[in-house]
Amino acid sequence: MRTRPLKVALLGCGVVGSEVARIMTTHADDLTARIGAPVELAGVAVRRPDRVREGIAPELVTTDATALVKRGDIDVVVEVIGGIEPARTLITTAFEHGASVVSANKALLAQDGAALHAAAEEHGRDLYYEAAVAGAIPLIRPLRESLAGDKINRVMGIVNGTTNFILDKMDSTGAGYQEALDEATALGYAEADPTADVEGFDAAAKAAILAAIAFHTRVRLDDVHREGMTEVTAADFASAKEMGCTIKLLAICERAEDGGSVTARVHPAMIPLSHPLASVRGAYNAVFVESDAAGQLMFYGPGAGGSPTASAVLGDIVAVCRNRIGGATGPGESAYAALPVSPMGDVVTRYHISLDVADKPGVLAQVATVFAEHGVSIDTVRQSGKDGEASLVVVTHRASDAALTGTVEALRKLDTVRGVASIMRVEGE
Amino acid sequence: MRTRPLKVALLGCGVVGSEVARIMTTHADDLTARIGAPVELAGVAVRRPDRVREGIAPELVTTDATALVKRGDIDVVVEVIGGIEPARTLITTAFEHGASVVSANKALLAQDGAALHAAAEEHGRDLYYEAAVAGAIPLIRPLRESLAGDKINRVMGIVNGTTNFILDKMDSTGAGYQEALDEATALGYAEADPTADVEGFDAAAKAAILAAIAFHTRVRLDDVHREGMTEVTAADFASAKEMGCTIKLLAICERAEDGGSVTARVHPAMIPLSHPLASVRGAYNAVFVESDAAGQLMFYGPGAGGSPTASAVLGDIVAVCRNRIGGATGPGESAYAALPVSPMGDVVTRYHISLDVADKPGVLAQVATVFAEHGVSIDTVRQSGKDGEASLVVVTHRASDAALTGTVEALRKLDTVRGVASIMRVEGE
Ligand SMILES: NC(=O)c1ccc[n+]([C@@H]2O[C@H](COP(=O)([O-])OP(=O)(O)OC[C@H]3O[C@@H](n4cnc5c(N)ncnc54)[C@H](OP(=O)(O)O)[C@@H]3O)[C@@H](O)[C@H]2O)c1
Ligand SMILES: NC(=O)c1ccc[n+]([C@@H]2O[C@H](COP(=O)([O-])OP(=O)(O)OC[C@H]3O[C@@H](n4cnc5c(N)ncnc54)[C@H](OP(=O)(O)O)[C@@H]3O)[C@@H](O)[C@H]2O)c1
Numbered sequence: 083m084r085t086r087p088l089k090v091a092l093l094g095c096g097v098v099g100s101e102v103a104r105i106m107t108t109h110a111d112d113l114t115a116r117i118g119a120p121v122e123l124a125g126v127a128v129r130r131p132d133r134v135r136e137g138i139a140p141e142l143v144t145t146d147a148t149a150l151v152k153r154g155d156i157d158v159v160v161e162v163i164g165g166i167e168p169a170r171t172l173i174t175t176a177f178e179h180g181a182s183v184v185s186a187n188k189a190l191l192a193q194d195g196a197a198l199h200a201a202a203e204e205h206g207r208d209l210y211y212e213a214a215v216a217g218a219i220p221l222i223r224p225l226r227e228s229l230a231g232d233k234i235n236r237v238m239g240i241v242n243g244t245t246n247f248i249l250d251k252m253d254s255t256g257a258g259y260q261e262a263l264d265e266a267t268a269l270g271y272a273e274a275d276p277t278a279d280v281e282g283f284d285a286a287a288k289a290a291i292l293a294a295i296a297f298h299t300r301v302r303l304d305d306v307h308r309e310g311m312t313e314v315t316a317a318d319f320a321s322a323k324e325m326g327c328t329i330k331l332l333a334i335c336e337r338a339e340d341g342g343s344v345t346a347r348v349h350p351a352m353i354p355l356s357h358p359l360a361s362v363r364g365a366y367n368a369v370f371v372e373s374d375a376a377g378q379l380m381f382y383g384p385g386a387g388g389s390p391t392a393s394a395v396l397g398d399i400v401a402v403c404r405n406r407i408g409g410a411t412g413p414g415e416s417a418y419a420a421l422p423v424s425p426m427g428d429v430v431t432r433y434h435i436s437l438d439v440a441d442k443p444g445v446l447a448q449v450a451t452v453f454a455e456h457g458v459s460i461d462t463v464r465q466s467g468k469d470g471e472a473s474l475v476v477v478t479h480r481a482s483d484a485a486l487t488g489t490v491e492a493l494r495k496l497d498t499v500r501g502v503a504s505i506m507r508v509e510g511e
Numbered sequence: 512m513r514t515r516p517l518k519v520a521l522l523g524c525g526v527v528g529s530e531v532a533r534i535m536t537t538h539a540d541d542l543t544a545r546i547g548a549p550v551e552l553a554g555v556a557v558r559r560p561d562r563v564r565e566g567i568a569p570e571l572v573t574t575d576a577t578a579l580v581k582r583g584d585i586d587v588v589v590e591v592i593g594g595i596e597p598a599r600t601l602i603t604t605a606f607e608h609g610a611s612v613v614s615a616n617k618a619l620l621a622q623d624g625a626a627l628h629a630a631a632e633e634h635g636r637d638l639y640y641e642a643a644v645a646g647a648i649p650l651i652r653p654l655r656e657s658l659a660g661d662k663i664n665r666v667m668g669i670v671n672g673t674t675n676f677i678l679d680k681m682d683s684t685g686a687g688y689q690e691a692l693d694e695a696t697a698l699g700y701a702e703a704d705p706t707a708d709v710e711g712f713d714a715a716a717k718a719a720i721l722a723a724i725a726f727h728t729r730v731r732l733d734d735v736h737r738e739g740m741t742e743v744t745a746a747d748f749a750s751a752k753e754m755g756c757t758i759k760l761l762a763i764c765e766r767a768e769d770g771g772s773v774t775a776r777v778h779p780a781m782i783p784l785s786h787p788l789a790s791v792r793g794a795y796n797a798v799f800v801e802s803d804a805a806g807q808l809m810f811y812g813p814g815a816g817g818s819p820t821a822s823a824v825l826g827d828i829v830a831v832c833r834n835r836i837g838g839a840t841g842p843g844e845s846a847y848a849a850l851p852v853s854p855m856g857d858v859v860t861r862y863h864i865s866l867d868v869a870d871k872p873g874v875l876a877q878v879a880t881v882f883a884e885h886g887v888s889i890d891t892v893r894q895s896g897k898d899g900e901a902s903l904v905v906v907t908h909r910a911s912d913a914a915l916t917g918t919v920e921a922l923r924k925l926d927t928v929r930g931v932a933s934i935m936r937v938e939g940e
Binding site: 101105109112113115116212218219220223224227228229230231232233298358361373374375376377378379380381382383384387389390392393394395396397398399400401404405408409410411413416418419 | 657727819829840845
């Protein structure tokens with residue numbers, strides 16, 4: 083066994099970073115045995131140097147992250163600061179100075195993954211980021227390596243714990259969105275500003291990363307269609323129940339049926355209670371993968387939290403250290419397929435539409451005509467009404483998002499349609 | 512990109528091998544892009560050379576597997592023959608002649624994993640076997656790599672599809688074991704001789720492999736306590752339902768609470784309906800993993816079948832080829848922890864015991880005394896009876912298997928205990 087220790091620089095020592103440092107200390111002997119050499123915490127960059135950081139020698143702490151990554155003797159830089167800058171510049175500087183990088187930064191990877199991969203390749207170094215998607219759940223490595231001989235057709239997952247907690251609350255208690263959000267905030271599941279979670283930005287970043295890996299194609303955050311879940315109502319859950327469904331915020335990456343293009347999107351959707359994703363409770367995450375040969379796989383576990391996320395970071399540290407000792411690098415970016423990313427209009431799925439309509443003869447016929455004119459075929463219709471007002475619930479067969487959008491626009495123009503109460507996609511059937 | 516193709520020798524071309532060959536042909540371009548060089552099927556060893564094998568050039572087929580692995584120009588030998596010999600000798604010969612090996616052979620790996628790993632290491636080659644446990648489900652790689660920085664405490668899984676199909680049938684239809692087995696056989700889920708599955712041999716081999724990887728310790732098939740599921744009755748399912756449980760054949764690998772030893776076992780057990788493993792239906796497999804930092808993870812998917820298993824084999828082929836091109840090897844055997852494997856008597860869990868007893872005063876007190884004398888604490892007792900005969904259902908708190916065995920022996924000696932109708936462990940709470 084080689085004895086010169088591998089040196090790890092930790093950029094950020096917050097929720098995730100402090101757990102990485104703790105495990106590196108408490109599991110030092112195991113890490114040494116698994117890597118084949120000791121690993122040493124060589125420096126810790128933070129913003130506030132004077133905070134007490136349990137278990138971390140004060141002389142390791144610095145506010146000068148740039149100097150730390152430029153030292154030249156660092157083997158692995160672990161970036162757990164988050165955000166775009168200074169993380170991006172620090173990572174590229176790390177490669178320039180000979181280090182490999184482990185990051186948990188989904189926002190940065192979704193925006194600039196290609197450039198970061200290129201920098202890693204240019205300098206012959208590794209860029210690993212298992213922790214960036216679904217926290218502790220091994221997902222990047224299985225997609226990138228275990229399924230490397232297979233053809234992935236769909237990745238559909240619950241990749242944001244905060245929103246799953248809120249939706250699960252709404253489902254189980256009948257609460258409205260605001261009430262469930264308040265509870266999530268009180269329990270620490272939602273941040274003071276929950277925008278990144280509830281508007282789907284966090285899930286969209288993860289969808290971009292997953293799609294890129296699954297389809298060997300560059301997919302950026304901007305390519306991901308994104309709808310948040312702030313408008314999901316208790317009434318939507320009631321409708322879902324009537325259909326034997328629940329509602330989840332899903333990240334869905336799909337290969338088109340003809341194989342010639344891909345799509346990536348995040349939005350709330352109804353899924354049948356019998357689907358494995360339907361029973362994912364609380365803040366847990368789960369990702370369902372469909373491939374040609376393997377069929378249907380699911381990966382389930384905690385999607386966030388300091389210690390689960392640190393588990394994923396540590397797995398990457400071990401892999402990257404082993405690669406360095408062996409003089410090799412792991413799989414880099416694989417974007418050879420370069421498939422076009424289609425817009426949302428091309429996505430084909432089913433829809434659940436609730437309309438408020440006038441309660442008079444002929445309304446259903448009018449509505450049905452509009453669907454037919456737009457090529458959207460109706461699976462079931464349920465009509466109910468009283469006092470001159472009525473509601474129509476239409477569930478369609480598979481149709482393109484563009485066709486559905488056209489249908490809804492035309493429905494809104496009908497005199498007899500007072501309003502479109504909700505439109506929800508139906509997935510996982 | 513390098514252009515000399517990597518040469519793959521396929522040993523066995525049955526259920527799994529024929530799918531490996533098919534995918535190598537249909538996905539050739541993708542494999543080339545992902546590996547960084549073309550892969551070529553250089554030879555296929557079988558027993559019956561004259562069988563028609565679709566998509567395989569007849570001149571590649573040979574009955575001389577030994578000559579094939581000795582050719583010297585083979586990069587990767589894929590062993591999908593199964594059984595101990597000639598697979599074992601072929602694999603060691605392959606290493607001696609410079610090839611890396613991908614195998615799906617759980618029986619061989621559980622029996623001789625250490626020797627095979629040593630041969631691989633001696634010759635600086637890879638031995639990969641993702642397909643040996645839980646078919647298509649990425650499991651070996653996540654345990655060995657993604658969780659390499661974590662401490663795994665328990666692996667508990669449904670790793671045999673045949674028995675899960677049978678138990679699921681019994682649960683959902685109330686059928687007895689034989690009836691459910693007959694249906695499984697008729698539908699092709701059980702082999703003509705189902706012994707390896709229903710007696711737990713197949714699951715025990717997988718438990719040995721999983722325990723070895725999870726605990727960095729050599730665990731052989733002989734170390735695994737094994738009980739089949741042929742004695743599970745419709746009455747057991749009725750008892751399970753009363754407890755809010757179902758019954759699964761589980762492979763359980765555990766670290767003792769003091770961390771100083773491990774156990775591995777296969778037996779039917781009750782698990783709560785709320786446990787993620789309880790809803791694994793039909794022939795699907797799923798493995799639940801608990802670790803210090805990551806918490807609870809689950810991996811779910813098809814555990815067998817030609818094409819799912821081939822997906823796992825192909826993932827290994829890609830990894831092994833990439834390693835060869837990079838001049839590196841992946842992680843080999845990791846047995847540094849060398850923890851003792853404790854016997855079944857040391858396993859601590861809960862028990863559900865049904866007793867046929869005389870219906871007279873004082874019986875419960877007698878029975879309770881026997882439990883107390885053996886240090887097994889009772890959680891609940893349910894008494895029911897008519898016509899001088901009665902039954903007692905006892906559910907215990909956690910106790911060692913040795914204490915429970917002692918308790919049951921003593922109970923059998925009581926005049927008032929007419930018989931022990933069933934003993935079932937309760938897991939996953
Ligand atoms: N938290 C999770 O559950 C989770 C899960 C998956 C992925 N992630 C990802 O992991 C990353 C870190 O998340 P986190 O929750 O650990 O964040 P956090 O608790 O806010 O910690 C951020 C750390 O970065 C330090 N920092 C901020 N700006 C810096 C700068 N300019 N130079 C040096 N250090 C700086 C902070 O220093 P001070 O300590 O001095 O403030 C702090 O230690 C993010 O990319 C996040 O998306 C987090
Ligand atoms: N089937 C599954 O779902 C599954 C799942 C996971 C793992 N596995 C494992 O994969 C391996 C293969 O299973 P399988 O189901 O594909 O078996 P199989 O259908 O019985 O195929 C065995 C193949 O090996 C060939 N063979 C037998 N003895 C040979 C010898 N002495 N020399 C050369 N070739 C020989 C046979 O030749 P002929 O074609 O001429 O008979 C046949 O092609 C086993 O280790 C099994 O445990 C299987």
